[in-house]
Amino acid sequence: MKWNIPSLEELEDVIWKCTACGNCKTAYDFGPPPFYGEICPAGVEYGFDGNMASKGKIAFARGILDGELEWTQDFVDAIYKCTVCGGCQNQCELDHKPFIPEIIEAMRRKAVADGVGPMPTQKVIAQSMRSFDNPYQGPRRVRTDWTRPFKKAKNPIKNIMKKDAPILYYVGCTGAFNLPVRNLPVATASIFQKLGLDFGILGENEICCGSTAMRLGDAEEFKRVAETNLKIFKDLHDNHGVETIITSCAGCYRAIKKDYSLLDEYEDLLDGIQIIHTTDFLFNYFKEGKMKFTKELPWKVTYHDPCHTGRHLISFDIDEDGSKQWKGSYLGKSEDNCLYDIPREMLKAIPGIDFREMERIGSNSYCCGGGGGVMTGYGDWAAKNAGLRIQEGLDTGAEQMISICPFCHYNLNEGSKRIQSNMKLYDLVELIDMAL
Amino acid sequence: MTEIPKESKTDSRITKRLCEIVGEKNATDMKHIRYAYSYDLSFVKPKLPDYVVMPTSVEQVQGIMKFANQEKISVTPFTAGSNIGGLCIPENGGILLDMKRMDKIIRIDEESHYTIIEPGVSHAKLASALAKYNLRWSWPVGPPSGSVSSNALCHGIGGLSGRYGLNSEEITSMEVVLPTGELVRVGSCAIQEDAWHSCMPLPRVDGLFTGWLGTTGVITKIGVRIHPMPPILKVFTTSTQTLGHMASYLRTLGNYEICDDLTSVSWWLSQVPIPYPYKPKPDDAPEWVSFATTFSWTQKEQEAREEIWKMVVDEEIKKGSSLEETDYPEEALKARTQLPSQIVGSTKNYTKQAGAGISWPGTFTPLNRWEPIYDEWKKILIARNLSPSVRVTNYRGVHYGMLRAMIPFPKKDPEPIENARQAIVECLKVDLDHGGIPYKPPVDFGLEINKRAHPGYVELLKKVKHMLDPNDIMNTGKLAL
16 A cells, blocks of 8 residues: 655655744734734743744754754654644644644654654553554453443444444544543443434454554554554445444544545545544534434533644645645645534533633644643643643633543543642533433 | 754753753753754854753843853843844854743733833733733734844834834833843833833933843843724825835825834735745836825724825825825735734745745835835845845834845755845845944844944944943854954
């Protein structure tokens, strides 16, 4: 299979488009009224310009390319001290804008290829991926533990390899293995059952989407699991009637929608299959009046936009052949695929919900601090950063923070504990399940 | 870029001491961190600092300066590094003093209309805070992440400069750590700790720190005037075929003192982005377009301003001017009137096509010299395949004016950088010969200024510098003395 995952050297021309203006260092909109906010978790924590935003990461990339910067332990550490949240990318208007996360990950790929990356704690993930097909060192049989209540209630969840169904619920490793967020797949499956959907899971045959490996620069491991998954998806479509793959995990969704598309055969392999996030999927039912909230939740809630269902899904318009401006010119962006409004609309529709908005939202959402391998590599910083986000939520008067990403959910929960707050974390599907 | 920064020699003893002063997380000699401070947007050759330090308190700044002075280590102050004169490139290595962590807005006095801020406060942060009080500052055409205090200290300008002059003229008080580590205050806060309203009527010792390019001290707090924000914005836009006609219009309109900003740009600068390399202007496009920004409290006031503007236009046309009311290119107008601007901040309007580099001959030049200088600049720039993307602006009515060319260039290879540098220095010489003075000058400009300067002036500069900085550690070499 032919992958188009660029090397750092292949990105050199776009790297030289950065002016080092520093616009990426903070979030800002003219308004009126003007909006300002810190946007770079690494910048907030570490502060030096090299650590901060795309300005700093591009300096690192230039230093590698011009031979000035050689790998040292501290330097490798610095390129992994980034949540790859895309907050800096959102501020940039230059031609390298569409490639900013790619440049950061290309440095990591180089570090891995050169045998110096990822960081020791993150290497555990890589090893786990190879041994267990998931980043949590979870044995296969544990992957379906969350389905026990359904079995007990005599509503077992279909194993799609054994019984055909038009919908595959791709659970994701975090929901399956990470105990504090295990209610996410439970709530998702519960909603599906309440809606009478014919769906199944891969169960013990599900393997990781590869997102974590990709974010850490382990392209080979990513390719291995991605190719396996794509073949499974095609087989499910061709032989088991699968037309839709739903995932509740922002990381899986981003990986399947975006990272997998770097494969030449992507369109062919997924021909006839719709990939959709649970939130988006349920919204269609909600809009059509097929999903009605009947129970009241008198909660004061705020909503945290995950990077992977937000900024990472922005599509960029690039002048590929130079017919509009010049070859490679960044022409504009579309946020049509970003799940900004849908979760809010559904939250607000739940009877009794008192919705409070934080200041940094949508494309200027402040990352929870868990992405890009940071939660594994730098757990303390990840939780500290999550505490800042929790505080922003508390400042609105909210008592619950809702999200649609199990990674954010877990990390924000850690942040809440760290600052000893009473903020409770929920996934949107948990609220929907309660309100149905 | 491309030219490799000289390797520096770090000394672990010095790093250790700096860590003791500011804490281990805020001081480093790691090369990858230093490397990120070795270059900026400009043509100025990259140079590595030996140490980077981020103080979080005045006491820490004092500690750093005392230590640096004792050890005779150069110190380059840095807030955002977004100037285009290479002012934060450490010419002599040493300590890069990154002030971004001192970023508190200490006070917004909504009655007396001044604010006290720390050096790391960005335009974006202050704009957001002032908007809550319906107040504003003279936001520059620069990155929202840029520092308010650095802009003011370096005689930067902004969207209110047509009315109030330079942002340095808005400074009301300062707290400064001298290169030797002593803490001083200038302005009213020097007499009464809590009074930050005015530099006058005291002797203007604030002048020891403004326009000195960070070579005389580290400002740790600054008071600046802020202004109310009238609700009605009206922008008058015109065009002419020549800069002579445009200058006449700007002078006449400037006389009435009704504009916050009165600016004109050549066709090339009205494009987003500036064309790189040079391309000819379409025959049917005017060579100069202008915008005149007015703010009014009432509709009647706005109508009165419009009446004056129409009268000026009529007057100019009667003189035989090519002046016409015209549409200013939309995105460029947005970039210059919706400040602070992300379009400008990201340098999209300047160097998106060229990539990576932007520098200028930025000067204060009397209005009556604009046209002859522009004619020469145009020849110089076009000969080097660069766009004559020039801006002229009135300050404080017509008291003085700005003439500058924004020159984008790619930085991947050395040739285009040197081509731009030579063109810019050549333009600068022309301007200096006509009586203009460059602002925020890189060292190349400083050399040209000092060549022409009265010997007594240069000696005075040296004496003042020596008095404040006996070991010449502050931003060493930047004044090209």
